Amino acid sequence: MKLKILLGLLLSFNLTFGQTQKIKKLDGSEISASEIDKVVKRLMDTANVQGLDLAILNNKKTVFIKSYGYKNKINAELLDTSTVMYGASFSKAVFAYLTMKLVQENIIDLDKPIYKYLSKPISEYEYFSDLKSDDRWKLITARMCLSHTTGLPNVRWLHPTTGVEDTLGVIKIYFKPGTKYAYSGEGLKLLQLVEEEITNKTVEDLAIEQVFKPIGMTRTGYTWHKEFDDNYAIGHLEDGNLNPKKKRTTPVASGSLVTTISDYSKFIEFVMQQKGLSKKLYKEMLSPQIRIYSKVQFPTITKEFTTENKAIDLSYGLGWGLLKCKYGKAFFKEGHDDAWRNYNINFIDKGISIIIMTNSANGELIFKELLETLIGDTFTPWKWEAYFPYDYKK
Template sequence: MKHLTLLLLIIATLRLPAQQIIRLDGSRISTQALQHRVTALMDSAQVTGLEIAVFQHNKPVYVHAFGYADKEKQRMLDTSTIFWACSLSKAVFGYCVLKLVDQGVISLDTPLQHYLKKPLPDYVFTKKTRGYQDIRNDQRYEKITARMCLDHTTGLPNYRGFEPNGKLFIRTDPGTRYGYSGEGMYLLQFVLEQVTGKGYEELAQEYVFRPLGMTHSSYIWQDAFEANHAEGHDSAQKVYEFDRRTLPHSAGSMYTNIDDYAKFMTAMMQRKGLSGKGFKEMLTPQVAILSKRQFGPDALVDDKTAQQTNLFYGLGVGLLRTPYGTAFFKEGHSEGWSHYSIGYPDEGLAVVILTNSDYGTGIYKPLLGAAIGDIYTAWDWEGYKAYNEK
């Protein structure tokens, strides 16, 4: 009798419907079907490894790892594998800054120069300081605020090292135009470190990682990550040299895994950890994005007007107006790494995608459509093309 009862229980379990994800348009996909879709896309586009977290009702309902952490060594990914998060770092930094704003440590609209003991250009390059002597003769630096750093309107370039002469400069009047800038993020980090007397890694652990239970996240490399971390792969699926950062960089040095980043995304979707005012600031359009592309020469070419655009920047995250409310998004890229996250708070739906492949962006479009019915991501502006598009 006991064996018969057990057999009936197994049969009943097998007959249960597969877990369903209800997409933006009301259509459904089972997690089993999604798993098959991910595998097929990775095979077709030659994506080495991918991890995904899908959210419904503002919480993760499907978290899975596919493919290789290191293809050359045939080492597989799992959801605890550490990734270099690249510019996903900026979203966490924005959240951290707004916690400090909530506590009155810094104001969003007070010029950052106000918090320093000497003029910003007097801080010269050291091992821990990028240096600001290059902008000594451009007093517009005195206008830059924390808000401008987080919404990318400082006028500073993305990274001075990308510029022909390798020097820092102010391209546009602070506060007037969107222009993606890691330098702006680093400037705000530098000022916060002067104000608090703490390094940014300490601040991130205190205000974000520990409160959210992100026990495998850091802005500097930890020895504990060595045993299970992903390697970035090129278009031939060969491993790039791995970058183990020893200094925290708010714009791009975070290491994390899909389990941990899902905790951060959960806090964003459920509005946890910040005041209502803090979340409102973070997710309210601060500046309209008019540029044709996010990066490259077309980043300086406008093809939209403020009345036409559905793209904006909040504080630390991009914003996208859609028929399903305003979504927030953040991407992260470098050689061998391609990440994307988007959340639809009004619908309780979100996706986080981490890949350790140069080809990762090639499957975003079909994957986001399959997972939650997202057809609104700004593919052209982001420069994303499907793997089967020319």
């Protein structure tokens, strides 16, 4: 009986602590856990967001982590912080960190043309055979792949200037590599090819060895693990219909990552605390490689330019978007797929981060208000990201 009473008191204490905990925003003001709950639930209900994971860091440590809504709304199955979610392009941020680990071990050089690591010309690999009539692939380096300056399209099956499906799926180099920014998943796939060939290991093997195990990310992978079957989320389309994600058996550095909010917050803690890499390489990874003047991030090959993001010095580092504001420097990464919407931004000088993961096509409709209300982030280039709020009128 005494044990039951003690457990009850402990549970009560934990719940009370969780509701009274104060989270610090960028301007030094605070928001309580209960206030966060109210904001999140209100926005989810308003925009029809079925499930959402949230983590906030203060002093470069996770101080708030919680799941809201459903991993499968039709079956009324609730999301929790151990539920495996689709990371989408969070994959690229993890791969960038992995690549910097390989740079640190002198396995790959950021500025050596990557074809020099390969056993045959890039155009002789089946996936990149469309490049046989354009030898500008000889210019491409790992730095260009990570900073999205290769000139390659984002996804070969989507037309880079219109964003509509392209059934031909031709890969082309659209501008001289290294000269400007254009988000490219295909560039990351090219770098993956190189890293796998020179190490004779898959990206999954390398990530387990260099990232997941050292950080303690036990429910994360570039491929599906059977232990994930006990608790994973299903995506929800705009109309609420389910959109199950493929359980991949082949890793894709640019987009196959599955993870949990608990695991990914550990990764962001690791990066924010600058663990695992030398100070020099952290500085390299999070320093501007190319300024961004495009009006939108997608479609990727665009002639529309703007000065709207000049005030925040919008640019790209190695695997991360970068900006500056009155609170110092920040680095960010988004993730986007049919029924999954994710965003993470890290104000490194303030030690404040936020991670949002949703299994809902409507997720991005509430990002702007979440960022502003929960941590005071009014700097994320939401128009460039196309994070138009649910009540936005153009």
